[in-house]
Amino acid sequence: MRKRLLLVNLGVVLLGLAAAFLLAMPLVQNLYEEEFSRRLDTALAFMLNETDRIAADPQGFAREESALLEKSGQKMRITVIDPEGRVIGESGSQADKEDAGLIAKNHLSRPEIYEAKLHGRGYDIRVSDSLGDSYYYAAVYVEGRFYLRAALPMTELNRVMNSMQLCMLCGVLLGCTVAGLFAVVSARRISRPLLKLTEATRRISQGDFASRVQVSEDSEIGDLAKAFNRMADATSGAFHELHRKHRQLEGVLQGLDDGVLAVDGAGRVLFVNGRARELLDAGSLREEDFLTGSLALNKLQESIGEAKEHLHAVRGEMKTGVPERIMTVYAAPLNKGRASEGALAVITDVTEMRRLQQLRSEFVANVTHELKTPLTSIRGFIELLKSGDRDKETRLYFYDVLDIEAERLHHLIDDMLVLSQIENAREDASAVPCNLKKELQATVERMRPLAQKQNIVIELSAGEDGLWVLSSSSRLQQLFGNLVENAIKYNKPEGKISITLRRQRQTAVVRVSDTGIGIPPEHLGRLFERFYRVDTSRSREIGGTGLGLSIVKHLVGLYNGDVSVESVPGEGSAFTVRLPLNPEE
Numbered sequence: 001m002r003k004r005l006l007l008v009n010l011g012v013v014l015l016g017l018a019a020a021f022l023l024a025m026p027l028v029q030n031l032y033e034e035e036f037s038r039r040l041d042t043a044l045a046f047m048l049n050e051t052d053r054i055a056a057d058p059q060g061f062a063r064e065e066s067a068l069l070e071k072s073g074q075k076m077r078i079t080v081i082d083p084e085g086r087v088i089g090e091s092g093s094q095a096d097k098e099d100a101g102l103i104a105k106n107h108l109s110r111p112e113i114y115e116a117k118l119h120g121r122g123y124d125i126r127v128s129d130s131l132g133d134s135y136y137y138a139a140v141y142v143e144g145r146f147y148l149r150a151a152l153p154m155t156e157l158n159r160v161m162n163s164m165q166l167c168m169l170c171g172v173l174l175g176c177t178v179a180g181l182f183a184v185v186s187a188r189r190i191s192r193p194l195l196k197l198t199e200a201t202r203r204i205s206q207g208d209f210a211s212r213v214q215v216s217e218d219s220e221i222g223d224l225a226k227a228f229n230r231m232a233d234a235t236s237g238a239f240h241e242l243h244r245k246h247r248q249l250e251g252v253l254q255g256l257d258d259g260v261l262a263v264d265g266a267g268r269v270l271f272v273n274g275r276a277r278e279l280l281d282a283g284s285l286r287e288e289d290f291l292t293g294s295l296a297l298n299k300l301q302e303s304i305g306e307a308k309e310h311l312h313a314v315r316g317e318m319k320t321g322v323p324e325r326i327m328t329v330y331a332a333p334l335n336k337g338r339a340s341e342g343a344l345a346v347i348t349d350v351t352e353m354r355r356l357q358q359l360r361s362e363f364v365a366n367v368t369h370e371l372k373t374p375l376t377s378i379r380g381f382i383e384l385l386k387s388g389d390r391d392k393e394t395r396l397y398f399y400d401v402l403d404i405e406a407e408r409l410h411h412l413i414d415d416m417l418v419l420s421q422i423e424n425a426r427e428d429a430s431a432v433p434c435n436l437k438k439e440l441q442a443t444v445e446r447m448r449p450l451a452q453k454q455n456i457v458i459e460l461s462a463g464e465d466g467l468w469v470l471s472s473s474s475r476l477q478q479l480f481g482n483l484v485e486n487a488i489k490y491n492k493p494e495g496k497i498s499i500t501l502r503r504q505r506q507t508a509v510v511r512v513s514d515t516g517i518g519i520p521p522e523h524l525g526r527l528f529e530r531f532y533r534v535d536t537s538r539s540r541e542i543g544g545t546g547l548g549l550s551i552v553k554h555l556v557g558l559y560n561g562d563v564s565v566e567s568v569p570g571e572g573s574a575f576t577v578r579l580p581l582n583p584e585e
């Protein structure tokens, strides 16, 4: 750019000077010619006053007049030519040395003489044949007598023209130097901010949106730099806004509980959120990867392929991993016109939902069954009572059975209500600080008559007095009551129950152990499920509903604690409840 600017400047200077010179040269020449013709005309006009003298002694006249004019500062050559064209008088001192042949040449053909013959006066500029110098000639014709010609040497004009050419050469050199310097300076002035602009553009294109151009000058380049900075501001603002929205969207998608995955037309991953990686068990799945490498990915690829091929959303289901998880897949094509550009898949883990559905139907089946058994029994005994005359003793026995079954129903419905209440409660709004030792003592006192019936001894060892938990007294007593009741129900006659209370850091630990029948290990995992019983007939026989431990588990959960069980079949079981202590006590 600098080179081009330099060349252009030099070209302009050269052209300008050449044009000026070409215009000035003919102008100067014209001026000189006008001046010469004026001087020659004046001289000739004076000389024509002495035509007789000229005619009498043309050679003398020419020499004398020329000498006279030279004295007054005008070097002029005077020639007298007769009407036949012979030179009869010639002033030039050189004429002595002249080749006589040249002077003797007929002068009628000289342009100025020829013109004077035609119009009385003629002019010409040329190199003198006779003298070899350049002259400006003016001639007048004195009808029938002679031609009088005066000539001024062009040496002055040539000198002027030469000096003008010299001037032009100097001007060109000076102009070129100045133009060159100017071009270098202005190229630097123009190119420096342009270089800055180029650099800033390069940095912005590489992602450095903070890059700006600092141009102080108040010129078009300055305006361009300001416009560039404004554009950079706008671009940077738009980019950051876009980036912010992109992050927001990505945050939303990453935060979803469903897996979201998008692929392009070639099947390469465009986007995948963390949940999708987790559900597909593909922690290393990245953008640009293909959906291959595991059964789940292949299955997903199948659904996506189907959606892309048929250009409509596809719903599918797949099972993965151990433990088995059930997932639904919703794949929809990302259409552009009639072609599919890619597809979006949403993967939802429905394992828990399916489990709950299963639990619900199991629960309905269990409840129906649990209600049906005592009801069938009640209806059967009522039929027996109605069908014939029974003696008083039999009737009383039937009434007792009806009473027991009704009680069982009542108990069952009570337990179901309690369970439903606890399940629905997120936290216990009526919770107050309760002293665990007191609650355990109350529970033991409540259960002692039942234990005594079977000669079972209950021992409570609660060393710590000051253990308080946030709970409600009735729920705590229900929790421990269920455990103690089970320890009595599933104990051996004359067995023993021991209850301990201790503190473990910020937790109260209550352990209810018995010397009962124990629980085989294969049942321990499901023991706290609703209606789960180890020995169904024994449980029913002794009035169990199968909900006691489920209530315990939910109550413990309500107070952010936990419950565990250890058991040795034939030797006894121990249930351990851990409850967080009230932090304010």
Ligand code: ADP
Residues within 6 Å of the ligand: 482, 486, 487, 490, 491, 514, 516, 517, 518, 519, 527, 532, 533, 534, 535, 539, 540, 543, 544, 545, 546, 547, 548, 549, 550, 573
């Ligand atoms: P149930 O009303 O049948 O007692 P639970 O939910 O309280 O229902 O108990 C579930 C099952 O766990 C019982 O049927 C019983 O088989 C077993 N179980 C509970 N506690 C004990 C225990 N202390 N000793 C042995 N088995 C027990």
